[in-house]
């Protein structure tokens with residue numbers, strides 16, 4: 001057994017841990033990140049398999065998130081943007097639903113789409129206008145309830161909820177039952193209404209790669225799993241001990257809860273199935289929503305329509321997202337997904353090559369009503385916590401939380 005020493009030890013090299021380490025090292029603090037897996041990025045990684053760039057699940061960066069503009073060199077990510085709106089599959093056809101304020105030419109398609117009544121479309125426009133006039137701070141002060149209750153209170157019909165809101169927010173918040181906090185729902189919707197969803201040209205993994213590249217050599221130790229936090233440091237599963245003036249736990253919420261004795265925030269699971277095809281089944285840069293509720297997938301995107309570099313030249317990459325409880329068997333899930341998308345795109349789906357299925361038990365922390373970001377960072381003497389479960393379950397929340405943790409530690413120990 002050996003013992004090493006550092007000023008600050010961070011557990012976990014996801015976005016929160018990396019963000020925290022960058023602020024600390026820029027202030028001249030000796031920082032060590034211990035990461036259990038074989039790479040940085042946590043839930044945001046991209047694996048290159050046979051020339052395809054496979055993100056670990058369907059993930060996008062919203063250009064309206066404020067924190068990436070402070071912490072990332074956005075231009076270097078070469079963002080590739082989705083078209084605003086969605087292609088909704090209802091009653092055997094695809095319908096383009098968009099924000100007429102941003103895409104005036106889509107107004108007739110949107111009005112005609114069988115995803116609710118004309119009054120629903122007017123309510124949608126009113127909701128977007130309301131969100132545009134309200135700051136994020138004000139949204140977070142509004143009374144909190146479930147997303148389903150919020151939509152009901154705003155008068156949306158059951159058809160509009162089932163054909164549009166449910167598949168959209170099943171995908172975004174991993175929330176097929178629309179149970180998540182209305183504060184989070186309105187916050188995310190306001191960002192979607194004002195900005196774009198985008199992916200870096202080389203995959204979502206370019207985000208943590210950029211952050212890690214800024215850290216001094218040797219800051220991150222991979223394949224180093226922390227077993228416990230004890231005394232003035234941490235114990236690793238391989239028997240090593242690291243002592244530090246401050247320990248910051250930047251793991252997923254359930255692991256942080258276990259290591260620090262906090263309340264487990266709960267988990268929203270999600271699966272993702274990715275296919276290669278010789279031709280894209282649709283030409284659009286739009287996300288496809290399952291408006292019929294046929295399931296199991298809530299949404300699909302032809303990633304190469306948005307970012308051609310996600311696949312070798314001439315091939316298409318299709319990413320299918322299945323939020324909700326994990327299906328125990330990969331084969332059953334693949335069969336069910338193929339059956340569903342064959343119903344959308346026909347027999348061509350049988351020639352698609354299955355590239356990978358991921359089942360992610362902790363996709364998001366479960367942020368139900370009573371949601372409040374900016375949760376405490378300091379949880380004991382020399383012990384701190386950060387991550388998306390302390391702010392909001394997103395890239396924005398993780399980055400912001402990491403920055404907050406660094407400033408609290410700097411204030412506590414170094415001023």
Ligand SMILES: Cc1cc2nc3c(=O)[nH]c(=O)nc-3n(C[C@H](O)[C@H](O)[C@H](O)COP(=O)(O)OP(=O)(O)OC[C@H]3O[C@@H](n4cnc5c(N)ncnc54)[C@H](O)[C@@H]3O)c2cc1C
Pocket residue numbers: 011012013014015016017034035036037040041042043044056057058059060061062224225226227250251252255270272360362363364386387388389392393394395396397398
């Ligand atoms: C499928 C999916 C889709 C998503 N889509 C979006 C999206 O479109 N837009 C968006 O903004 N957000 C999205 N999110 C959420 C976003 O990915 C997360 O909010 C964010 O990445 C969380 O970062 P984090 O640093 O808090 O935690 P994590 O990324 O989970 O990082 C925690 C790190 O701690 C490490 N660790 C755990 N235990 C230990 C231990 N004992 N010792 C050492 N290391 C340990 C882990 O290996 C991991 O690297 C999505 C998430 C998923 C799963």
